[in-house]
Every structure is written in structure tokens, then in C-alpha cells.
Amino acid sequence: MQLHLSTWAEVETYLKTSKGIIMPIGSTEQHGPNGLVGTDAICAEVVAKGVGDATGALVGPTIPVGMAVHHMEFPGSMTLKPSTLIALLRDYVGSLAEHGFERFFFVNGHGGNIATLRAAFYEIYAENRALRGRDAPDLRCTLVNWWENGEVGRLSRELYQGKEGSHATPSEVSLTQYAYPDSIKSAAMDPEQAPAGGFHDARDFRRRYPDGRIGSAPGLARPEHGQRLYEAAVGAIATQYRAFLAEQ
Amino acid sequence: MQLHLSTWAEVETYLKTSKGIIMPIGSTEQHGPNGLVGTDAICAEVVAKGVGDATGALVGPTIPVGMAVHHMEFPGSMTLKPSTLIALLRDYVGSLAEHGFERFFFVNGHGGNIATLRAAFYEIYAENRALRGRDAPDLRCTLVNWWENGEVGRLSRELYQGKEGSHATPSEVSLTQYAYPDSIKSAAMDPEQAPAGGFHDARDFRRRYPDGRIGSAPGLARPEHGQRLYEAAVGAIATQYRAFLAEQ
Amino acid sequence: MQLHLSTWAEVETYLKTSKGIIMPIGSTEQHGPNGLVGTDAICAEVVAKGVGDATGALVGPTIPVGMAVHHMEFPGSMTLKPSTLIALLRDYVGSLAEHGFERFFFVNGHGGNIATLRAAFYEIYAENRALRGRDAPDLRCTLVNWWENGEVGRLSRELYQGKEGSHATPSEVSLTQYAYPDSIKSAAMDPEQAPAGGFHDARDFRRRYPDGRIGSAPGLARPEHGQRLYEAAVGAIATQYRAFLAEQ
């Protein structure tokens, strides 16, 4: 059940049996020579929708732009400053909490969002406490990265054998190819697998990784891999969502 | 051309011939008994994509949640505070301006966004001036509401004959029915046409308009109307976009 | 009754019979060759005082500086960033709401303030809701532009016959001449009527309208016009204020 395709009366009915909601968050940033700028948002959205279908959970609107300051030397990349993203998340959760939602399960598509998401959760808890004191609702926020679970990890190792890398990975490119088969891109990549490593700011990133990839060989991506990765992720994360709701 | 379905190299190429980008902005809020919570985001996204196809313009990610404080007494509605939306827009435009974009054409799906969008444009101009002084790029932002043009107005009057109203209108519901035919909702509405008028805050809104509609008869909505409205809007707004780019 | 000329005990007494207050808001910005930098503040203040006299309403302090980013290429223009003006309005309304005021009627002298004012009203409603929940007072904010009513419109058409324009208009200059007869300025203007049109940021404004006027012929201004415009505005707006208070 997707919030944007529901009526308010349907949401009212939903709230009688669940206080949980799934919130996809992605990023709009370069993903190497053959990756889409929307890769992270697409992956988060597609997986979140799958988890919603599997569990009956309501799925909120995808946050399309996240924290991607380090990608800003590549055209098309967009970013919110961390402080802006915190304000946005505070308003999202605050809006939904007014209606009685209490369990916020973020399905994240972008490693760069993690720190700011976690910081935002505490900003939300602090404000909840300040505004409502002892009567504050029991709000709980958590995040899962769609690629960080045993099922997806095993599949990635099987499919890419050490060429997954950490940015513009064949897994995420495959997932977008599955989701948007009309937008599969081809591009020459040399070397096949990009160098791995860390980075500091945006200029440092581009200097180290001139085509945008880190440690990955996204030329290996295939839409049929994407389908298998999608199914693995949905299965694993549906279990995580149910456990989150069941937690005392 | 959609930003999220492009590679960074494609964006780099695009920037060689155009500094313009189309930015859809919607809202996530109640739309009466048979309207989707995502109506405004859907309408803005669909029309923006159509205009992008018609003009060759790049279309950025849809802003799904806007300024909807006044809808917050209806479950499922979400809102950014105006100050948060201003910060978000500043970061969106600021990010894209770093790459050389200079013409920001917002296709808006929600009347409640207009004031904050306009305020944000001046926040952006002020910051651009403060940061870059005499060397500041010539940034220009504008907004069009997808329903505010002669073509859509004529069609609405023809189709609904005074029962369009101002919120949860048959036009916008029709457009979402065209875009998402699997999510057409039916609901009894009494009276057929809701009372018209103004409102103040969220409680006042709900007291005056208990099912969420203002002045409208969205039971008249039909997907085939949606298609005609879509075509009318795209045609009109493509012309507006071209004029915006051509402006000295 | 003017707040700044009352004692606190008089305000306490006033609150026993009314929860309404009139809030003038202007701008400090260039107004063409013969218009005063304080034109918008003067107009708002003078009309608001007249409406207060006519209705017995309390009139708060004039906000002298508004949102005028687009005038910043002309010496003497001042501006608040939209986010600052929102914060200021939130504090003004919040202060007065602590004493029991609930109806805030802004008399506005500057078109550039409208978007930010409207955005601020929702920032105020959101904060009121967040802080006080179901017990929040029923705050209502509205704005009227002193020149936007039938009476003033008719008089302007009669007096200036299409040469009113949209910035540095003969109407507003006349009103300041009536209010400050010792500060009537004369200046050669060529052409008599400035070109009309839109604009983007401050540099764009100055490039299009080098002497600061838009579409107007303020050389036609006369103090005796000002008196007639004043009386028309006060009459029309007093009616609007009474209707605002009477609204359910």
C-alpha cells in the first residue's frame, strides 16, 4: 500500500491496525559511466514498494535527494546540506506522528545518507521530548540499507566475485536496469574495475575516481541480476520490518 | 530527458546546449473522498515529464512533499514547514547551479506551495548575491501551476461546468486516474459538489470541509478527461518553458 | 487606537472586547525618481491608522523593512531575507498571542511581501499546532494590500488612466505626498510612463528599469489625490477588517 496512491480515508483505516510506515530515501548523484543519476532513489523506492507489498505496510513518498556533497564535482549530482536533510526528516516524521504513526522504517539507498539519518533520528527524539514531555508518543526510527543483509551480500558475491566495490556497484546498476529496462546505458570503462579507497570532499573524490566509480565493475550489471537482487532484498527486509514492529 | 534516468556524462552533454531545467513540485495531502494523497505530486510529475519530452528539457526529481500545513487534520497528509521548504529549494537550486544550470522552471501541482516557492526564489537570489557578489551567475527561477493556463481552464469549464472547485478538483483527480488507472477510487459524496470558500489553519479547514473537498465535484473525474487535460497542460506549458528560456 | 501610544493597562482593557489587531507592514526600497524610499511603509502605516480610527481596532507597530531583494541595486533599499521576515512575523504574532490576540490583520504596502507573509502564516500555524496541540488558540492571520480593492482601483483608473503601473505608482506617491507634504520631490522622468513587465533578481530589475519605475507615471502624483486615495482605502479596508472579525 503506497501512501501516494491511497485516499486519506484508506490511511485512516490503515492506522487502526498499524502504526508503522516504510520511508524510502535515495539520492540524486552520479553513478559512474553507466549508472543512472537516480540510482539510489530508484533502488530505495523499488525495494520499499516490494517490502510494502510483502508485508502490507504503508510506503511513504521517496525522498529523492539526499546527502551527496562528495559527488558535487560530477554534473547532475544534487545534495541537501546535512542540516537541511535533518530539518526535512524532522518535518516528515513530525507530520506522520500527528496522525498516529510511531514506527518509521527507512529503506535507504545511499551510504552517504546514513550519518545524517542517524543524527536526524536523535534530533527528532529530542524535539519530541521537548514538545510533549512525559506525554510524548513512543516514536521509533530505524534505517536499513537495501544492500546490507545476508541475502543480497551472498548474491552479490556470487554474481560479481569481488567486483562489487562501494559506489556505482554492479548490484545497484542491475537493480535499476530491472526497474527501468528502457534506460539501460552502455559505456566503455577502463579499467573494468575501478580503484577502491576512501575520499574526503568533492574535489578529492573526483581526483581519486575520475569516472565516479569506487572499486566497482558496473559493466557486469544485468537486468536479470537486478530481479534476483530485488527479490533477495525484499525478502530480507520484509523480515527486518516485521521484527521492527514486533519489538517491545 | 529525466535527470534520474540519465548518466552524469549525459547531463554534462546536455549542459553544452541548455542551462534550463524543469523541476516538478507536488504535495502529499488529502484530496477528498476519491482523490489520492499523492495527487499533486503525480500531476506535477506527469506534466513535467510531458513538457520535458516535448521540449527536450531535462526534468529533475519531483519534490513529493510540499507546504500543506492546512491539511494536517486529515490522516496521511504530510508537510514541510515553509522554512524547511525554503531550505530545500535553496539546496536544490544551489546544487544545480554549481553545474551551470541557470534557468529553473518549477511545474507546481499545489496552490499551497506558491507563496513559499516565491519566497524561496528571493532567498536564493539573496544568497547568490551574498556569496558571489558581482560575479554571481544570472540565476532565474519561475513557477507555473499546471492548471493555470488558457487551455486547461477551457477544458475544465467544458468538462465540469462550474464544478471544478479549488481543492480535490475533478481535473486533478482525472489526471491521476489517467496516470494511475489501477488506483481509481470510488466513494460516495454528499453533496455532489462541496461548499466553496476560504479557510485559515488546519482545524478551521476540517471544520469547514469535513471530507476534504473545496467547491469541487470530483465524482465527475474520468481517466479519459485526464488524458485530454494532460495534453492541454503539456502543450501550454511547453510554450511557457520555451518563452522562459528565450527571455533576455 | 495605536499600540505604541497606549499603556499596557489600556491594552488589557481593549482585550476584554476584541481579539483583533491591525499590523501594518511596508518596505524600505527605491520608488523611482520622485518616490520616497519609505513609500510602502508610509502607505501601510497611514492607511492602517485610518482603519484603526474608523473601527476602533488596535494598530500595532509598522514593520518598516520587508522583502525587497529585487530592489537591492538601488542605493538606500533594504531587505530582510524571506527566512528572517518569517522569523520576525512568527515572533510578532507569537508575542501578541501570549496576551490573547487571535486575529491578525496585516495591512500591506508592498507586493514583494505577499509571498513571504503568506508563507509565514503557515509557519505560525504549524508552530502553534506543534507547541499547543489540541489546546492551541484559534489564531488567524490575513493580509490586505491597501491598493487592492474596488474603491482604490476605480480612483486610480480615474486619476491616472492607465498610467498607474506596478511599481513607484502615482497612487502610492500621491499617498505619501498627502502624508508628508514637506517631502514632495520633483524629478524629470523620461519617458513619462516607464516600461511595464516582469523581472527576476536585483540586477535584472535594474537592467530593465534603470530609474526604478515599472509601468508607472509617478510624475502625475498630487497630494490631493493622496487624500482621496487614503479615504477610499480606509473605507474599503475598514469593511474588510470588520468582516474578518465577524468570520466564524
Next chain:
Amino acid sequence: MQLHLSTWAEVETYLKTSKGIIMPIGSTEQHGPNGLVGTDAICAEVVAKGVGDATGALVGPTIPVGMAVHHMEFPGSMTLKPSTLIALLRDYVGSLAEHGFERFFFVNGHGGNIATLRAAFYEIYAENRALRGRDAPDLRCTLVNWWENGEVGRLSRELYQGKEGSHATPSEVSLTQYAYPDSIKSAAMDPEQAPAGGFHDARDFRRRYPDGRIGSAPGLARPEHGQRLYEAAVGAIATQYRAFLAEQ
């Protein structure tokens, strides 16, 4: 020369010979049984205008609402939070600095503003430094309290002989009586001279000083005192302004 009664061309001319501007700042807050809510704004405005006339300096718009959190238990009092007032001052000074003003001389009417004004000056210096680096203009801000100079002090002691106090003083009430002779209020006060002392927040203030006065006997105020105080203040502060401009 008053900014609001000047044209932009007159300001342009002024800037050829001076980079200085006088900025009156007051407060809108209770001033005891016979003091006006606008006392501090009126005093600052009247004295600033006098200094402008005496020195040829340009006088900017009066800031009518300051930092008066501690007066909020008395109806009619208004306040900006310190953080809002800092933002406002940053925008005021920033606007004027764009035109070339570099010397900002605040004539202050309210002791409660002093700390926030001083804090704001450093916020302004920090931002100036951050934005412009080594090329930053040499901005200087200072404040004088209209009542803190030898001339006014001597006159107050002569007129009130130890009954001046520190809030709702006979001096400031006299000055408003001189400025607004039609708004002279009379009120019984018992005791004639209010108790003196300090205070913490607004509730503490009202508990200690139930009619709003601190240490003062404003029943002694007379409009003819006001004229003498005005002349003393203008003379002293004109000298201070000239010294400020002359400083290396």
C-alpha cells in the same frame, strides 16, 4: 536626512560624502501605569532624528520591536527572540553595506536590547569575514543609549533627584510627552516611587514589579522636561556620532 523621506538618488548623492548612518532601535513593551508601550521606540526615533538634523547624517528606519522577553507578562508587550533580532540586524546592516555604508551608529532606547545588539555586531563581523575574506569592507557598528551621557544624566538628577529608577523612568516618559503631547496619560501610582532591583524572567519581573515600574516615579514626568532632555541627548549624541565617524 531621513532614509524613508529620501529618494534613492538622494541616498546615492549622500554616499559620495559619507559612509555613516544612524539606526534607531526601540522596543514595544509596557512602561508602567502612565508610560506608552512605544516609549523606547519613540525615544530612539526622536533623538536619532534630532542627531541626524544636527549632523547631516542619514537616519534609517526605526526598529520598533526589540528584545523584551522579560516584559511579556504585561499586555501589549512584544518581543523578538534574541536569535531573531540578530538575524534582523544582520540583514539591516548587510543591506546597507551593499550600497557602501560602513559606519552603523545605533541609537538605542531600551536597555534590554544592549546584549543582543552587541552579540549581533560580532555575528555581522564574522559573516562579513566569512563571505569576503581579506577583501571584506571595514564595517563598524556601535551603539549609544540615548540616556547614557553626562548631559542627560545631569538633567535627570536635577529634575528627579533620585527618583529616575531604571524602567518606566520619568525621563523617558517626559520625552514621549514632548514628542506626543496628545497622548499624555495620567494614572494613580502607589507608592510614588517603585521599588528598585533586578529580575530574572517575565514571571519574576511581574511578581516583583506588579505595575511595571522599577525604581522610578514617572508621575513626575512633564512634557517640558522632555524638551530639555531631548536637547541634552541630541547635543551629546551628535558629538558621539561625529567622533565615531572620525575614528581611525
Next chain:
Amino acid sequence: MQLHLSTWAEVETYLKTSKGIIMPIGSTEQHGPNGLVGTDAICAEVVAKGVGDATGALVGPTIPVGMAVHHMEFPGSMTLKPSTLIALLRDYVGSLAEHGFERFFFVNGHGGNIATLRAAFYEIYAENRALRGRDAPDLRCTLVNWWENGEVGRLSRELYQGKEGSHATPSEVSLTQYAYPDSIKSAAMDPEQAPAGGFHDARDFRRRYPDGRIGSAPGLARPEHGQRLYEAAVGAIATQYRAFLAEQ
């Protein structure tokens, strides 16, 4: 009793008999040729600890970096913008108020902090009032400068005979020599006593006072002076703290 050397259970016990806490605040900024960058933080910390020992009061963590924008032309100086320091103080006091602390006694080591501290107190009072309304706890904040009391003043005059000055003073340097005898620095200073005066921003400060001192002769500092100054300050401020707690 120092907060950082206590367990939470000890704090719980303390709160049964006192709602008071001492908060040291310093600065990290140049202190002339032989003064430590940490002088103000060291002085505040040492004196606060002494007062805590003398009175049994709990002493919170030292705020090491304050408002020192005007020292930023000297390497090693650090500063918070006033708005950041206000936010920090709001969070400090807010945190402690959640546990039941109500009397916040700041021992200040830096004149440049005073304005921002005072502004912050009102930001705190305003927020307390907004969040909790009539039920808000009776929070009280005050500050004492360790050097501003009769005892320290007398000793300084005895020891330095007019060569104390106002920045990088022999008193504060002596106190740090007493606290950190292993970090006593020697440096040639010419002239022995620096010129006195005021300043505006950081560049102006450095231009006027090229070695960082104002009006002082810190070459006169001795660790044994430091001990006497410490004892004088602790005695005087312990009395002030007790009076603060006893205040109705």
C-alpha cells in the same frame, strides 16, 4: 563536586538538596606574548572549581570556546558565532533543566562572552515559556566575571598599580601560571604596558594591538600572584553564589 567526576546516582542525590549548578565558560584566543591561548577557559575552570569546593555546589563542564570573533587575526584563536553560542547555551541549560536544575550560575572568564551570554539567557527564558507555558519551571541564569568583584579588584590594583589593562592582563596570566606552573612562558614585550583603547572587528583589533595585549603589562605576572587572586576570587564568588541561591 564536579559533574564530570560524579556518577549519575551522585547527581540524583545532589538534586535532592540543591537545584543550583555552576557553569564555567571561557574562551580559546590569543592572550598576548606570554599569555596562554586557553587563559580564559583555565581561569573560569579553576575559579569555578574552587567555588564548588567552598560551597558544595556542583560544577558543570567548562565551555572552552566562546565568542572571540575579534581575536581571529591571531593564530590559534577560536570562536563560536554568537548564534551558535546561544544554541549551545540553550542546549546546556535545557539538558540540565530536564533533571530539575533551576539555578544556573555562569562563572565567566572572557569579557567577549558577556553580551552573548545575556542574550542567551533571554532566548532560554523565551523558549521555556513557549514550551511549557504557565507550567514552565522557574529557571534563572546569571553570570559573574571572575575578575569583577571588590576583592580581585583591590588585589589587582595593589599588585599592578594601573598596569592591569583589559586584555592579556597580568592578573589572568598570573592565575594561569598558578594553575599550570609548567606552562609559564616568557616573552619580550615592548612597551612594557600595551596601549589601551577600544576596537571594532578582528582586523581593527590586530592593527591597533599588534601583539594582542590591550592596556596591560603581563610581564608582571607571577604564579604567587595567581594564588592570591585565586583565593580572592573564590571567596568573593562563593558569596555571590550563595546569594543567588538564596534569592526569592
Next chain:
Amino acid sequence: MQLHLSTWAEVETYLKTSKGIIMPIGSTEQHGPNGLVGTDAICAEVVAKGVGDATGALVGPTIPVGMAVHHMEFPGSMTLKPSTLIALLRDYVGSLAEHGFERFFFVNGHGGNIATLRAAFYEIYAENRALRGRDAPDLRCTLVNWWENGEVGRLSRELYQGKEGSHATPSEVSLTQYAYPDSIKSAAMDPEQAPAGGFHDARDFRRRYPDGRIGSAPGLARPEHGQRLYEAAVGAIATQYRAFLAEQ
């Protein structure tokens, strides 16, 4: 070399050979029955100083209060909201960058700070980019947790054999006992090892972990362990610091 014990001239000299600085950051929060409220700040400070001594690096002032919203149900805990901590870090790094520092190495004592620190680094990079554009200095920030390195891990396993836990650990308590032998606390703990697990907000934390410990047996702490842990941490982190500076 510690910043607070240096003169500005010594810092100036230091900057001729290094652009690196070590920044300790802790927290002020409950640490179970026998842990000090200042544990995290003490550990960070002590280890950072040791690393400074070992490498010749300058060590900045310890940030004593971090992000500890989740500990706020235990008396004495203090917290900055994430947004405040981001602002503080931006000002700290910004101040030091003005003097030419470019490598910021945070030695962290508190897991709860990590997300906000990482978010702050990108806020800093974004602002650096916005303010200085292509000429922005090459700022790099990194963090190490004092306990997260092979040496400390091995020692902890040897000493506590699975009873380290994740909050109020015997390792950190030992380190504070080594640093402050006069403040060693004893307290009965039942069970010896606290339950392990996660948590959400402050109320959830206290409900799950009523004495404040998570998974740990801090009764095992000994000051002589503290010395060994100190030496292990300093050795490991000195190597990390040197590598950070050497990074291209």
C-alpha cells in the same frame, strides 16, 4: 603540544611545519553505577593528549558535551541537539581553517557522536565549497574512536573476556580510573554483566537498561588496566594520525 597551553606565537610557529590538529570530543552522560558522567570526555582528552605528545601534533580544546539525547533519563546527562553540534563543529573547524589548519583529526570518546560528526564534516565541506568556490582550501576531517583499533580490542578481550559490552564498559571506566585515581567509585552491580542490546529514545534506553550499563561489567575496571589501555590506544592512534597527515 596543547593549544590551551600555548601562546599564539607558538601556534604561528607550529603552522609553519604542520597543518594538522587533533580535536578531542567526548560526552557528558551517565556511565552506569561506577562510571563518571565525564567518562567519554576524559577518555578522549587523555588519549588525544597522549597522541599529541607522541607525534608532536597540536591538540585543541576538548568538546565536553556531545550528542547524548538517549541518556537524558539519567540525572547529570547533558546533550547538544545534533543540529547544534553540527553548528559548533562548523565554527571550530572554520575558526582553525582561517589560520591555515587543513587536517582535522577528531579523537572521539562516544559512539553517539559518530553520526553527527560525520554529518558535520559534510556540512563543513559544503560550506567551504559555497564560500570559497574553486579557491577553497583542501580541508579534511576524520574521526577515530579511541577504542576501535586492534591494540585496544585485543587488550579488552584479554582483560574482560566478553564482558566489555557497549556502554559503561570496563575499558573506559578503567581509563578514567587511571586518569583520575582520586575519583574511583565503587557500586554494587546486579547482575555483574548488564544485558546487551539496542535501544531507541531516552525512555526506551532507561526502561531496557535501568542502571545505565549495556552489556558491560564495569566492576572489573582497574586503574592499572587503564594505563595499559591508554598506552595501547595512544600507540595505535598515533600511527593513524601520521597516516592521515601523509595521505595524498
